[in-house]
Amino acid sequence: MIPKLWSKTLLALGIPALLLTSSPSVLAQEAQDLRWQASRLEAEKSAVRGVEWLLAAQNADGSWGGPGKPSPSDIFWTNPETHLSWQVATTGLAMTALLDMLGQDGLLSAAQHKQAQASATFAVDFLVTNSIVKRPSEWDTDNTWAYVYGLAAMTRAAKDPLFAKSNRAASIRAAGIDFLTQLMAYQTPSGGWAYYDMEQTTVVPQWATSFQTAVAILGMLDAEAFGWSVEKRRIQIAVNTLTRCRLPDGSYTYSVEAVPAYDAGTGIDNVRGSLSRIQVGNLALWRAKQAGYFASMDLPEAARGLGLLFREHHYLDVARGRPMPHEAYHYNSGYFYFFGHYYAGELLPYLPAQDAKRWAPALIREITKTQAADGSMFDFYMNSYGRPYGVAYGVAALLRARTALSPVYPAKIPER
Amino acid sequence: MADNAIPVQEPEEHYSEEDAAWEAAQRRGLERDLALAKAHLGLLGVSQEAELLDAFDALESAREMHQAFTSHENRAETRMRELELMEIRESLLFAEEEREQLGLMYEQNGLAEATAQLVLSRADRQIERTKLSLEIQEEALEFWKLIGSRQQLRELEREVRAAEMQVRLLQATQPVETMEAEHEIMAIEEEIAGMEREQVMLMDGDSH
Numbered sequence: 001m002i003p004k005l006w007s008k009t010l011l012a013l014g015i016p017a018l019l020l021t022s023s024p025s026v027l028a029q030e031a032q033d034l035r036w037q038a039s040r041l042e043a044e045k046s047a048v049r050g051v052e053w054l055l056a057a058q059n060a061d062g063s064w065g066g067p068g069k070p071s072p073s074d075i076f077w078t079n080p081e082t083h084l085s086w087q088v089a090t091t092g093l094a095m096t097a098l099l100d101m102l103g104q105d106g107l108l109s110a111a112q113h114k115q116a117q118a119s120a121t122f123a124v125d126f127l128v129t130n131s132i133v134k135r136p137s138e139w140d141t142d143n144t145w146a147y148v149y150g151l152a153a154m155t156r157a158a159k160d161p162l163f164a165k166s167n168r169a170a171s172i173r174a175a176g177i178d179f180l181t182q183l184m185a186y187q188t189p190s191g192g193w194a195y196y197d198m199e200q201t202t203v204v205p206q207w208a209t210s211f212q213t214a215v216a217i218l219g220m221l222d223a224e225a226f227g228w229s230v231e232k233r234r235i236q237i238a239v240n241t242l243t244r245c246r247l248p249d250g251s252y253t254y255s256v257e258a259v260p261a262y263d264a265g266t267g268i269d270n271v272r273g274s275l276s277r278i279q280v281g282n283l284a285l286w287r288a289k290q291a292g293y294f295a296s297m298d299l300p301e302a303a304r305g306l307g308l309l310f311r312e313h314h315y316l317d318v319a320r321g322r323p324m325p326h327e328a329y330h331y332n333s334g335y336f337y338f339f340g341h342y343y344a345g346e347l348l349p350y351l352p353a354q355d356a357k358r359w360a361p362a363l364i365r366e367i368t369k370t371q372a373a374d375g376s377m378f379d380f381y382m383n384s385y386g387r388p389y390g391v392a393y394g395v396a397a398l399l400r401a402r403t404a405l406s407p408v409y410p411a412k413i414p415e416r
Numbered sequence: 417m418a419d420n421a422i423p424v425q426e427p428e429e430h431y432s433e434e435d436a437a438w439e440a441a442q443r444r445g446l447e448r449d450l451a452l453a454k455a456h457l458g459l460l461g462v463s464q465e466a467e468l469l470d471a472f473d474a475l476e477s478a479r480e481m482h483q484a485f486t487s488h489e490n491r492a493e494t495r496m497r498e499l500e501l502m503e504i505r506e507s508l509l510f511a512e513e514e515r516e517q518l519g520l521m522y523e524q525n526g527l528a529e530a531t532a533q534l535v536l537s538r539a540d541r542q543i544e545r546t547k548l549s550l551e552i553q554e555e556a557l558e559f560w561k562l563i564g565s566r567q568q569l570r571e572l573e574r575e576v577r578a579a580e581m582q583v584r585l586l587q588a589t590q591p592v593e594t595m596e597a598e599h600e601i602m603a604i605e606e607e608i609a610g611m612e613r614e615q616v617m618l619m620d621g622d623s624h
Contacts, residue, residue, distance in 0.1 A: 187527055187528070199538075200534055205531070238527045241525075258514045
């Protein structure tokens with residue numbers, strides 16, 4: 001029996017009268033569907049605002065971000081090649097977000113759709129023109145960020161209907177192979193990648209991190225799936241390297257260590273310091289396993305990793321927006337925020353529907369709450385890159401979550 | 417003719433007003449010296465008491481340090497040095513394990529061999545440095561047990577003895593200082609008395 005007040009509320013929400021006579025379990029499901037629907041609408045609205053911001057923020061040369069507006073910690077060490085590296089990476093992410101949005105049905109107006117297509121095309125042209133990125137200095141190897149996200153962007157563009165059969169297809173492929181070739185040249189003897197040459201200062205650096213290695217694996221898997229030549233052995237080595245970083249509590253060490261160890265107390269190498277690394281690490285291992293590589297990861301474990309992200313999310317909240325790297329508890333940095341949420345979104349399509357739908361609303365909530373009045377999203381002061389990469393990561397994750405909350409999920413997951 | 421010579425008459429002594437003024441000034445000077453000497457004697461008593469107090473404090477402190485060392489610090493210092501030794505041993509163990517794991521990882525991967533060789537070579541040198549550090553620390557511990565701790569104990573014993581001697585020295589010298597000050601007062605008083613006697617005699621001479 002449904003109380004009269006509830007009946008009126010449900011009717012006001014547009015619940016069919018038939019439901020008023022349904023069982024409590026059916027009603028609970030309907031209420032759940034309504035919550036998902038509301039969350040989905042929130043994601044759509046936020047993603048569109050984010051895309052509007054991206055479209056307005058694109059540079060005259062087709063890129064996003066730049067050396068302007070440095071924070072105190074930015075102005076002392078970067079050089080023009082560092083900025084080119086970051087511009088390429090940021091532009092790759094922004095272009096990916098735009099293509100993701102263009103792949104959604106009916107979110108953009110016709111005019112916006114056209115503008116987004118033009119913007120993505122302009123971005124592709126920038127990336128193709130700047131596919132050779134040099135090492136900024138003996139210590140600074142931020143060029144690796146250009147390689148991983150340049151490669152990811154080119155594989156994304158290569159399979160997108162906007163470019164797949166366009167006259168840009170050949171140059172996209174060539175640029176993608178450029179990024180891939182340079183990336184392979186920076187694979188460290190430990191099998192991974194990182195963005196500084198911490199100790200040795202060698203042509204091929206020695207330091208490697210779990211999370212950049214995971215991003216590189218994803219790019220190489222995409223490239224391989226697309227038919228670009230990647231040495232399987234090199235991918236397997238990278239997968240082994242990432243596996244080496246995985247600790248028994250489900251976290252990943254920050255650096256690739258010869259002797260990996262759990263950090264007790266307030267260290268970074270545990271779950272609370274690894275919330276964003278867990279998502280990209282689990283995704284890379286799962287996708288490598290699916291692609292036939294020897295890797296240990298299953299979907300319940302990946303879903304558990306998502307659960308850890310939201311259970312301990314306050315550690316990322318505390319870090320977001322702080323100007324100094326690693327200044328928050330467990331050495332969390334502001335820039336972990338959107339990176340982690342982006343790969344949480346990337347995981348959703350692989351999860352069983354109940355897991356994807358369980359975590360998608362949380363993901364939407366944690367992203368939309370960061371959106372500023374102008375539509376931007378921000379987690380770290382890093383010249384003028386913070387907002388474009390924040391929005392790009394955020395929009396892409398929102399769209400993944402939106403798809404997961406589709407009533408017909410998982411039937412209509414767009415292929416990536 | 418010398419006997420018939422008229423003797424030269426010495427002028428008679430005359431206690432003039434000028435003499436009286438001079439005597440009065442002299443006396444005032446002596447009275448000020450006397451007052452100053454008495455004040456010094458008073459200060460000397462206070463400062464001697466303070467010095468003695470400091471000396472007793474220093475002695476007590478030296479005895480406490482000696483007692484703490486023999487009862488606790490000697491053992492604690494030894495244990496601290498043993499802990500440092502243990503940490504260096506573990507550092508060496510870790511460096512060797514890490515070197516082994518790096519070697520295995522690099523060998524399996526077969527990537528960037530020049531970098532790998534450089535890293536391994538530096539890891540080898542790190543092991544050598546840690547071994548040397550371990551040897552130095554072992555020697556330092558042995559030295560501490562055999563000589564260092566005894567040296568420190570003797571140093572503390574010397575400090576106790578020095579503090580005791582300082583107390584005794586003060587106890588011996590302070591009465592002398594007091595006597596010297598009292599003697600100075602007495603001397604001034606005697607000088608004043610002498611001056612008074614002389615003045616009376618001169619005045620008596622004038623009256624005849």
